[in-house]
Amino acid sequence: MFWGCRNHPNHALIIDTAMSTVITEPESLASTLEEADPLPRPTAVLMATPGHFSVDYVINPHMKDHVGTVNREKARWQWEVIRDKFRKLGFTVHELPGEPGLPDMVFTANQSLPLLDKNGRKHALMSIMHSRQRRDEVPFFEQWYRRNGYEVHYPDPVSVPDFEGMGDAIWHFGKRLLWGGYGYRSSRNVYDFISGTFDVPVVPLELVHPSFYHLATCFCVLSSKAVLIYPPAFTQEGLDLIHAAFPVVIEAPEQEARDLFACNATCPDGRNVIIQKGCHDVNKALKANGFAFHEVETSEFLKSGGSVFCMKLMLWQP
DSSP states (O other), X not given: OOOOOXXXXXXXXXXXXXXXXXXXXXXXXXXXXXXXXXXXXXXXXXXXXXXXXOOOSOSSGGGTTOTTOOOHHHHHHHHHHHHHHHHHTTOEEEEEOOOTTXXXXXXXXXXXXXXXXXXXXXXXXXXXXXXXXXXXXXXXXXXXXXXXXXXXXXXXXTTOSOBOGGGTEEEOTTBSOEEEEESSSSXXXXXXXXXXXXXXXXXXXXXXXXXXXXXXXXXXXXXXXEEEEOGGGBOHHXXXXXXXXXXXXXXXXXXXXXXXXXXXXXXXXXXEEEEETTOHHHHHHHHHTTXXXXXXXXXXXXXXXXXXXXXXXXXXXX
């Protein structure tokens, strides 16, 4: 384990001590992004099988009224379609067996943050789940990482009480620069820790809408130049940072963002977007900006507050 955290003044525009850079000023972001080291595209996907998926409790607004309503046979079919989409796009898909009593383990974006250091070594920062119902998921992912040659780390649980992996921490396409959501499921302090520990610049974004509790529900990196967002989920300061980094900012309408989780789509290769069926306005904008969209059905998983992005974890594998 690797525990430790540097503390920094919250008022600083750029926190830069030793190997830590946390960016909160748009004017600084452009140069930092330009100078950021390249990050190879992931070649593999980790998905957890949905045999035990269900809605057994309410830990987000989307779960309300859906306890006990999941059709597992339908959920399995929807999961397999998404798995096969990744395979057709050329990605290796690893399947981690779901575990009894852990109905949300299927959302594999949440339990960790995988990364490569500057020398190409594989690391995984494990999550400290905000909800007690999900904390027992993390050890199964740690075991998978250890079996597959990743060096495993944990943040200090005193300094960082909450961190939900790639639900909130999202890599800029092709760059060793991390976008970090905080406010509901992840602590702001975790990004100081990540930046200082792994020598990577981080752009923190405060989330302010309870229906968009993870960054991955309102922020979808499409390419190095384009992003899909739901603007009311962010502060004005956050929106300024997003617009400073991306020449193309596609805005999802409320209904598609809230009800269909449009921004929980994924674009693993910079061109092909896998997205929940029915996001017509977003799909038109994607097509107009040169992206191909692939519609899938995730209705059973929407009952638990997740869609395509949440159901996969992008990985670097040999």
